[in-house]
Amino acid sequence: MHETTTMRAKWTVMLSIVLPILITQIALYLMSFFDVLMSSKYSTADLAGVSIGSSIWLPVYTGLSGILLSITPIVAQLVGAKRQKEATFSVQQGFYVAIALAIIIFGLLMASINPLLNMMSLEPEVHRIAHDYLVAMCFGLVPLFIYSVLRCFIDALGKTRISMFVTLLATPVNIFFNYLLIFGKFGFPELGGVGSGVASAITYWIICAVGIVITMKAQPFEAFQLYANWPKLQLAKWLEICKIGVPIGLSIFAEISIFSVVTIMMSNYSTAVIGAHQIAMNFASLVYMIPLSISMGATILVGFEIGAKRWKDARIYSYLSVIIAVGFSFISATILIIFREQIAGVYSTDAQVVTLATQFLIYAAFFQLSDAIQAPVQGALRGYKDVTITFIMAIISYWVIGLPLGYVVANYTDLGPFGYWIGLISGLTAGAVTLSARLLIVQRKAQKHTQENPST
Incomplete structure (x- = not known):
């Protein structure tokens, strides 16, 4: 990255960073999509088992790996301040945190998989597939978390096209191993849906290895000497990473988990309603990749x-991210409304499902407008390392405003299941307003601090 002096240059830099992130996010989405799709071609039980396993894996992985996202603002600020050695040290300590976190999560998941699955009324075969799928995925935790640190480091230097390349490589690799291990091709064991979990774990090891080679050999990463002179564990740096990362991870978990809870509440309605809700939520999740990518670019x-x-430049990038997202x-x-x-x-x-889904x-169209503000604003706040208040606001927006309001509207008005969407939209809108106000406060404080302490 480099300093920009004109608006045109800022637009160019913003788009050059955000577009590769968007492609990366879509590629990550496709990995999970192909796991489910290819398992469905094997058997219905395998589809159900992998779907159940994925629904447990996704919030756990995204929420806890979100802790490592703190590496991005930490390294970005150090690189901006031209403190390269400190940036290297932070990434190395991030590796230690990633390994420790992966080991802890591995132990917790291995101990809790069966109790979690026993809480569901699953057929024995579906239970077995979901269990074995999660166990297989767990063996990819260490490389996945190490790569998460590498990706944060690469992105913090503005080289988002590199992480895009690695992730794009992962998609066909994952599909290839899915084909070998789900269906037992070319002498490989025929594992059914469990094979997609093994394939994902293998893919995580491969992309981790590729990430290590790139950051070891290619510029500008080689200059940081990430793999030379390994430092001792430093608790102070671990605390800094966790102080910033834990609120980020919890914010992500709070956001993802509320959609799971709403889906569970939808189980009180007909199968057609549940299916229609899932269609709208699935498409909204795909479209959300745009503001999410802009948010990650804003952090960098x-x-x-x-x-x-x-x-001043930080403020301009904050506003540009919101303008692009909106x-x-x-x-x-517009596309959602016209082509719904x-x-x-x-x-x-199914005609009934299609009719309900169009409603x-x-x-979902209004849902996008609120997301377009709150996501990039949240990303900008992470760039300022302001995460604790942001996490509190996320909890209030989703769990104090959104979910209770949705429940009331759904159960005490004629809107029925659509009430939950009204609740979600209201929560997101509240989040957009409060986070925007928080961003303005943080920007004023940062500038005032500099004026009063020009040497810091």
């Missing part, structure tokens, strides 16, 4: 400018 750029004490959200909302029947038809041929997709 704002962190870099804060490290260099260019407060612009895309209007486009996606066609979109629903891609997912189902849910209208709510």
